[in-house]
Amino acid sequence: xxxxxxxxxxxxxxxxxxxxxxxxxxxxxxxxxxxxxxxxxxxxxxxxxxxxxxxxxxxxxxxxxxxxxxxxxxxxxxxxxxxxxxxxxxxxxxxxxxxxxxxxxxxxxxxxxxxxxxxxxxxxxxxxxxxxxxxxxxxxxxxxxxxxxxxxxxxxxxxxxxxxxxxxxxxxxxxxxxxxxxxxxxxxxxxxxxxxxxxxxxxxxxxxxxxxxxxxxxxxxxxxxxxxxxxxxxxxxxxxxxxxxxxx
Amino acid sequence: xxxxxxxxxxxxxxxxxxxxxxxxxxxxxxxxxxxxxxxxxxxxxxxxxxxxxxxxxxxxxxxxxxxxxxxxxxxxxxxxxxxxxxxxxxxxxxxxxxxxxxxxxxxxxxxxxxxxxxxxxxxxxxxxxxxxxxxxxxxxxxxxxxxxxxxxxxxxxxxxxxxxxxxxxxxxxxxxxxxxxxxxxxxxxxxxxxxxxxxxxxxxxxxxxxxxxxxxxxxxxxxxxxxxxxxxxxxxxxxxxxxxxxxxxxxxxxxxxxxxxxxxxxxxxxxxxxxxxxxxxxxxxxxxxxxxxxxxxxxxxxxxxxxxxxxxxxxxxxxxxxxxxxxxxxxxxxxxxxxxxxxxxxxxxxxxxxxxxxxxxxxxxxxxxxxxxxxxxxxxxxxxxxxxxxxxxxxxxxxx
Numbered sequence: 001x002x003x004x005x006x007x008x009x010x011x012x013x014x015x016x017x018x019x020x021x022x023x024x025x026x027x028x029x030x031x032x033x034x035x036x037x038x039x040x041x042x043x044x045x046x047x048x049x050x051x052x053x054x055x056x057x058x059x060x061x062x063x064x065x066x067x068x069x070x071x072x073x074x075x076x077x078x079x080x081x082x083x084x085x086x087x088x089x090x091x092x093x094x095x096x097x098x099x100x101x102x103x104x105x106x107x108x109x110x111x112x113x114x115x116x117x118x119x120x121x122x123x124x125x126x127x128x129x130x131x132x133x134x135x136x137x138x139x140x141x142x143x144x145x146x147x148x149x150x151x152x153x154x155x156x157x158x159x160x161x162x163x164x165x166x167x168x169x170x171x172x173x174x175x176x177x178x179x180x181x182x183x184x185x186x187x188x189x190x191x192x193x194x195x196x197x198x199x200x201x202x203x204x205x206x207x208x209x210x211x212x213x214x215x216x217x218x219x220x221x222x223x224x225x226x227x228x229x230x231x232x233x234x235x236x237x238x239x240x241x242x243x244x245x246x247x248x
Numbered sequence: 249x250x251x252x253x254x255x256x257x258x259x260x261x262x263x264x265x266x267x268x269x270x271x272x273x274x275x276x277x278x279x280x281x282x283x284x285x286x287x288x289x290x291x292x293x294x295x296x297x298x299x300x301x302x303x304x305x306x307x308x309x310x311x312x313x314x315x316x317x318x319x320x321x322x323x324x325x326x327x328x329x330x331x332x333x334x335x336x337x338x339x340x341x342x343x344x345x346x347x348x349x350x351x352x353x354x355x356x357x358x359x360x361x362x363x364x365x366x367x368x369x370x371x372x373x374x375x376x377x378x379x380x381x382x383x384x385x386x387x388x389x390x391x392x393x394x395x396x397x398x399x400x401x402x403x404x405x406x407x408x409x410x411x412x413x414x415x416x417x418x419x420x421x422x423x424x425x426x427x428x429x430x431x432x433x434x435x436x437x438x439x440x441x442x443x444x445x446x447x448x449x450x451x452x453x454x455x456x457x458x459x460x461x462x463x464x465x466x467x468x469x470x471x472x473x474x475x476x477x478x479x480x481x482x483x484x485x486x487x488x489x490x491x492x493x494x495x496x497x498x499x500x501x502x503x504x505x506x507x508x509x510x511x512x513x514x515x516x517x518x519x520x521x522x523x524x525x526x527x528x529x530x531x532x533x534x535x536x537x538x539x540x541x542x543x544x545x546x547x548x549x550x551x552x553x554x555x556x557x558x559x560x561x562x563x564x565x566x567x568x569x570x571x572x573x574x575x576x577x578x579x580x581x582x583x584x585x586x587x588x589x590x591x592x593x594x595x596x597x598x599x600x601x602x603x604x605x606x607x608x609x610x611x612x613x614x615x616x617x618x619x620x621x622x623x624x625x626x627x628x629x630x631x632x633x634x635x636x637x638x639x640x641x642x643x644x645x646x647x648x
Contacts, residue, residue: 026571026572026573026576034573037567037573038561038562038565038567038577041565041566041567042565045564045565045566056564057273057564058273059273079566079568080565080566080567081566082566083566083567083568084566108568227580
């Protein structure tokens, strides 16, 4: 199966390919992602630690866990997971991201298996993981249900699916598209299509249809005074992140 | 890699940084230019006013238990405006720790007790401590010692004081300014008890702080014009005490010197950056303040608590602790506080170190107003205790 035959929208891939080399520049185009990353990692690490009973204060707490990061980009999530001891596969449908991520992992002294592939292709090949990271991807795919079903198939029974995306409401339009793309120029214009955004309830419904059992959801809230992001139990109005379990 | 962190400097900040890093699950190594030196059995006259937040940090690092028996709690602070040979202005400020729930706003600790407790813990934790080792060169993540050895780590931390070599080798410049003032520091024994009260007297030449030590002893920080200070320091003990007595007053009875006398020229210094690639600065290497508010060591300990928290959180997230993304979080957290403290200290000094009658009236009225407003007064007490602003976890009494 080739990439073109999957649910990935080729126009979306081209947009990110253009940005790939800037992944690791903290003050470059991916600055907003670097700013969000500590908050995302806090959620990811605490959810994994709770689900798999690991102590984050110990060295290599994720030893023995196999993690897949879909839409791995330059490796902003893969590298921390590898540093915590996990066996990491980073998959990206944008081919140009793969050498960028590989070069950086080598510079960091980390062993990460980066692949130019898709969730659907890996599921078809029978790959299995303890954890699937699905961050800021679902709003870019052509068929979210088919995509989430592939993610479910990639999990071992009892595995954990962590997924973040952008809510669909007037505020998210203003914040994510007008604010981030046009006013702050954090993201290139055209990065997002508002109509593809998904509400938390819609996402939970899709997950259940895909065979996943949602267990948690939190908002990412930007604090303009501290110029940083934090997690919120109540405010899921723009960016949010969810945890779901594969029964078993 | 020899360690996660190489800490350059084995002073109080360097030792505490090593303990905090160890508590964060990181491997620190201390590179100390000073050769091993015995910690004296005898009081040398040097002591520190540790704010409550600093005591909590030391408690979290299991150091406080060795210090507390030698520490004098500060139960009250009295601030007054005075002229030589005249009674203090009636409009003085009175801060009582009973007004806040957290306990005494601070403790006075002698240098020898604090240093001994830190050294014991550093040794007990098995932290590598290269003594008598001078750094001659530095690159991101490595230092070269005078004996030719090259040590490598993720981050080099400059805890090497006001004239920090770590900062200059990393290309970090400082803005410095000095005052024509010198702090004279000594300890006194007095006939009458101090009841745990700290006094801050504002005299025309500069402030005089009387800080309670254990027993009938007090630590004195006394600011004079540089020329006068030099004469006093070079003169005999009796002339020194004769100059001090009229400023000090007689409320503690007769006074005698204990330990040595010390002098410190007053000045401020501020590093333009607190971080560089794989480098972070703490304590006086980042910011040297006027000792007027006793905030030098407290500010350094706050740097340590903040940096240890930033590094511990990053390590638990799997981030690269040496990444500029991580180190700039520490800089953002601490630099604003440090600049504010430097400016406030400077303003305070200019306002109080003079005998202009208009300014004198302004400050007397100001002191009177603060004293009559309990909310404002509690704010000052909490500030003195180090409990205001974005307080690091170790200074809130929480685990790292």
